[in-house]
Every structure is written in structure tokens, then in C-alpha cells.
Amino acid sequence: MKELAGKCTGCCKDLYCRDGFFEGEIDEGTAFCFPCSNQLRSDFTEEEIGLFIARLNKNPAQHTGYCGTEEMEVTDTLLNDFSDLSFKNSFAVLKEDGKIIAALGADWDMEAASGELWGPFSLKDGEEWQEDAGRLWRFLKHKINHNGTWHGFYNEQNQQAINWISLQGAVHKSKEVILRVIPEEIKPGKQMEVEEFTAPYTEKFKSLHTSAFPAGYFSSDEILRRQNNHNRLFVVQENQRLAGYVYVEASPAHGEGSIEFITVNPNFRGQGVGEALLKRAAAFLFQEMNVKEISICVNAGNEAAIHLYKKVGFSEKHRLSFYKL
Structure with a gap:
């Protein structure tokens, strides 16, 4: 006797009970077919995921936002700075012959109840890519098992991912431009006194940051707490007023630096304040931290800022679409 018992959460195929035997498995109250159950429980390491993502993320048609394109960098992030949940519960993979063929992860923030999506990545194309993405998405939601919001940054050439996240009901929020510069591309320009942040600037800095970035991913207090040998805050003061600031972070081990926040009163x-701040940031990152490349992300609609960055020597690397689900 064969009776329909439900659908597999992974592949959505029908599941049956045959002569009283359920042809599937239950994981934390959720039903999966045997193949999906095996995939759900696949073993994988940060090193395996790092290699797989770095390889695919170099291709603009697979590129996902801020995952990185170098194996060492991606793996280091996965090992040391990824998700408030366990690594195994923050990623879903598909394997064939013991090798990863598709992956999707989420850098989950428990306090914010939100996750930044890493992927989907798949070696397949077209309908098969979409099938893998759907299966991974259902696996990942089952593993994370928390209510909240999801967001993803996808290269404009990554139409497969853009189509996929749109089908999930995500809303397109903005377009971002990533610009990068190497030491020899920095152009000479106006000089102005730029100081390292000190405690007397605290209240002025907090006021300017909150005004410029009311929904910034780091609050003013978080920026102040993050300061260390690699993360620095520089300011320009004119006539006892804070004219502007720039906050930068360096990762010397990976040869990379980033301008996280910059604004001018x-x-x-x-008056050249922004240019002076960028030059000081570049001098710190290139000369003191010995990074090989600096990146900055800006809203695509902020043409004045993009013009300034290009004036200093930055060039456009990627255009990303930001989606929120």
C-alpha cells in the first residue's frame, strides 16, 4: 500500500509511505527524501568552501558582493569572522563524487536577526543553476532556523542570482559601485592638515557620523570601539569645527584596505576636504599598512562622490545590486 505523506523540503518531490514505511527522513521535524537528507548532512570545511567560492567569484557572471576572490582571504573570513551561528549551520552545499558543485551561505547576525547571503554559487547554468539555488535556499533556511531578514549584493552581470533572489520576493533597494586603487594610481592634489582622531573630537564626530549615515552598518560608537593598529579614524578641523572624517580598515595579511566611511560637513x-582625507587614508594604508589595494563602496547615484574618488585615482571595479528579502 502506497500513501502520499508530503513533499521533500529540499527538492519538493512527493514523499510516500509504502506498507507503513516512510520513504524519507525527518530532520528536526522536517521531511526530506533520502538524497536530500544525504546532501543536507554532507561534511565540508571552511577550506573547501573558501576554494570553491574564490574560484567562482572571480567570474562577474557568478560574482556575489563582498565574499572575496582570493582563496586565502575567503577562507580566513570563514574561519574567523563569519556568522554568529556555527559554520556548518551557516552553509548548505551540494556534492557530486565527494566534491562541492554548489554552495549557499549566510553571514547571520543574531542581534540584527539578518543574514548576508554568500551565493548561490553553482557549477551549472540555466535551469539547473536555478534548481540548485532553490534546493540550497531551502536547506539553508532549515539549517539557520531563525526568523529575520536576508540581503544580498549581486554583480549586475550575475543575472542568474538576480533572477533567483527576485523570484524569492526580494526587493531591489539600491545599486552600489565598488572602486579600487593601487599605490601607483594615486594622483597628486591639494594638501591640507589631516589629524588622527583624538578624544576631544568625540562628540563632533558622533554628530557628523549620525547625520551623514543614520542607518550605517557601523554606528559612531562601533567605529570608535573598532579603532586599533589596523583600523584608523582621521579628521580635518577648520575654525574649531569638524570639517570631515574618514574611517579606514586594513587587512595587511591579505594586502587589502578599505575606506569604510568618509563624509564632509x-x-x-x-574646499578640498574630501580629497585631503582620501590622500591621508591612502598614505596610511599603502605606506604604513603596506596593503596593495584599497577599495571603497558608494551608492551608484552619488555621482559627486564617484567623481571625487576617480579624481584621486580610484577606478570602477564592480557594480552591485542590493536586494533585501
């Missing part, structure tokens, strides 16, 4: 714009 509206009363001091057009």
Missing part, C-alpha cells in the same frame, strides 16, 4: 564642501 556640508559647510566645508568644495
